[in-house]
Amino acid sequence: MKYVILVGDGMGDYPLPELDGRTVLEASRTPNMDRLARGGLLGLAQTIPAAKEPGSDVANMAIIGYDPMLYHTGRGPLEAGSMGVKVAPDELAFRMNLVTLVFEEDGRIVMGDHSSGHITSEEAAELIKALDEKMPLTDGQKLFPGVSYRHLLLWSGLPDGLPTVPPHDYRDQDVAWYLNSSNPELKPVLDLIRASWEILGEHPVNKARVAQGKRPANSIWPWGQGRPPAMATFQERWGLTGAVVSAVDLIKGLGVYAGLEALDIPGATGFLDTNFAGKVEAALKALETGDFVLVHVEAPDEAAHQGEIDTKIKAIEAFDEKVVGPMMEGLEKMGDFRVAVLCDHFTPVSVKTHTREPVPFLIYPASEPSGRNFSEAEASSAGLYLEQGCIFIDLLLGAAK
Numbered sequence: 001m002k003y004v005i006l007v008g009d010g011m012g013d014y015p016l017p018e019l020d021g022r023t024v025l026e027a028s029r030t031p032n033m034d035r036l037a038r039g040g041l042l043g044l045a046q047t048i049p050a051a052k053e054p055g056s057d058v059a060n061m062a063i064i065g066y067d068p069m070l071y072h073t074g075r076g077p078l079e080a081g082s083m084g085v086k087v088a089p090d091e092l093a094f095r096m097n098l099v100t101l102v103f104e105e106d107g108r109i110v111m112g113d114h115s116s117g118h119i120t121s122e123e124a125a126e127l128i129k130a131l132d133e134k135m136p137l138t139d140g141q142k143l144f145p146g147v148s149y150r151h152l153l154l155w156s157g158l159p160d161g162l163p164t165v166p167p168h169d170y171r172d173q174d175v176a177w178y179l180n181s182s183n184p185e186l187k188p189v190l191d192l193i194r195a196s197w198e199i200l201g202e203h204p205v206n207k208a209r210v211a212q213g214k215r216p217a218n219s220i221w222p223w224g225q226g227r228p229p230a231m232a233t234f235q236e237r238w239g240l241t242g243a244v245v246s247a248v249d250l251i252k253g254l255g256v257y258a259g260l261e262a263l264d265i266p267g268a269t270g271f272l273d274t275n276f277a278g279k280v281e282a283a284l285k286a287l288e289t290g291d292f293v294l295v296h297v298e299a300p301d302e303a304a305h306q307g308e309i310d311t312k313i314k315a316i317e318a319f320d321e322k323v324v325g326p327m328m329e330g331l332e333k334m335g336d337f338r339v340a341v342l343c344d345h346f347t348p349v350s351v352k353t354h355t356r357e358p359v360p361f362l363i364y365p366a367s368e369p370s371g372r373n374f375s376e377a378e379a380s381s382a383g384l385y386l387e388q389g390c391i392f393i394d395l396l397l398g399a400a401k
Contacts, residue, residue: 002287002337003240003396005063005294006327008319009056010301010347012359012376018309024349025360026375028316032324033341033362037374040364043384045392047344047359054354055166056301057224057250059344064258064294065238065393066231074226079152081253082262085144087154087228092162094153095224095250096143098124098200098217099167101175109176114167114305115149117215118271123205124148127217134199135192146249148270153222162186164223168305171352189222196220233259234292238397242292245283247274251296260294261286270298272315276322284330297323301354304347312349339364340396341374358385363396 013024047059049069057075058068076093080086087093100113116124128145137143140156162185165178179190196219200206206216235241236259244255247268255262263282267275274297283293299315324341331337342361345354360379362370372378386392 001291002331002334003242003292004283004287004327004331004337004339005396006319006324006339006341007060007063007294007296008300008316008341008343009296009298010304010345010354011316011319011343012346012348012357013304013312014346014348014350016309016350023376024304024309024312025316026377028313028320030316030320030374032320032328033374036324036328036339036341036364037362037378038371039366039369040362041366041368041384041395042360042362042370042372042374042379042382043386044358044379045342045361045386045389047389047392048356049388050356053166054345054356055224056248056344056354057254059359059389060251060254060294060296062389063342063344063392064234064254065390066258067388067390071229071231073229075224075250076152077226077228078253078257079146079150079249080144080154081228081256082249082251083144083146083152083253085152085154088156089227091140091154091156092158092160092225092227094155094164094222096151096153097167097221097223098127098149098151099219099221100215100217101219107176108174109179111167111170111173111175113215114171114221115302116217117209118269118302119149119209119217121145121147123209124151124217126205127200127203130199130203131196131220135195141192147247149217150249152249153220155225158188158225159185160227162189162225164189164225166223166353167221169353171305171307192222193220229257231257235259238393240291240397242290242294243283243286244294244296245279245286246294246296246298248296248298251294255294260292261290271302272299272311272318274299276318277326280323280326280330283327287331287334295323295327300343301347304349305352307349307352309349338396340392342392361392
């Protein structure tokens with residue numbers, strides 16, 4: 001038996017007047033997901049515990065069966081795991097975004113873009129190198145380049161519980177209140193952010209981006225810090241081997257801690273230009289020798305953070321056409337399988353950030369098909385609700401027994 005989870009990051013959304021009261025998912029053409037939902041089990045899962053902030057780290061940890069209340073320590077250590085970076089006991093691992101800040105004449109500092117216009121990994125690597133060479137880093141601070149705007153900062157000697165904030169939660173909002181915080185524990189982080197401004201602002205990469213009409217990566221933004229989690233492997237818990245496929249380091253790192261193979265896909269970007277075909281090919285190949293694979297697609301979430309309805313529709317339709325459809329074609333040649341499709345959390349385009357509503361999911365095939373299409377409303381009316389998202393994996397694996 002082969003088991004597959006396909007995650008369309010942030011697909012869940014609210015009804016919108018621009019779409020005649022439909023959600024983006026309802027307005028998207030998704031024949032493959034609809035077919036699976038009609039022939040499968042349909043329901044809702046609460047992937048974000050009440051005590052945790054809504055995010056892909058928490059939600060995807062729950063999806064693969066690890067209770068975030070027990071295992072989640074932060075996003076940073078998951079990304080370190082993906083990079084093969086060892087985090088010492090006295091170190092905090094921060095996710096470090098390259099962001100676009102807009103400095104207004106009235107003193108406001110606006111979070112113009114949490115992704116610096118989806119800066120390329122090659123451009124970002126040049127900026128991280130410049131920061132590593134020119135910023136006043138101490139012996140306890142280490143920078144590591146990642147993918148696009150997503151990077152890693154290790155920092156020793158800092159306390160747990162620093163009140164950092166995710167930059168995507170404040171898209172197009174004034175963040176001067178945070179940068180001017182008087183919290184003494186947060187001051188070293190804020191000082192490091194400010195130290196990056198002159199270096200990045202004068203860098204040729206950013207000057208070229210501005211000349212091309214692109215957003216500059218003119219600031220760092222450390223957040224999501226934590227220490228490495230202690231997790232039993234997927235094989236130890238369920239007796240299954242497998243892999244994760246994603247452009248995002250945090251998903252790959254989550255796989256590493258779970259003992260799953262984190263596959264590197266050439267051309268995987270986390271946006272609409274990602275290598276969809278390469279992801280599907282790698283996932284199907286992994287199933288030739290393994291039992292389980294999770295395929296994660298970031299594009300719907302990124303489009304929602306930008307507040308772009310049409311882009312999110314394109315992302316959802318690409319997920320359905322280029323991932324769900326081809327995965328099913330491949331699975332149907334492999335014999336017995338069980339496949340799940342869901343989003344990890346809501347990212348409504350109207351608020352441009354993550355929210356904690358229970359997410360729609362489907363598991364195909366099912367002994368009692370739902371007969372419904374795949375959407376937030378249809379999943380809600382199906383009547384199946386998982387109060388804890390971490391039991392979703394038990395439903396997926398148990399449904400095939």
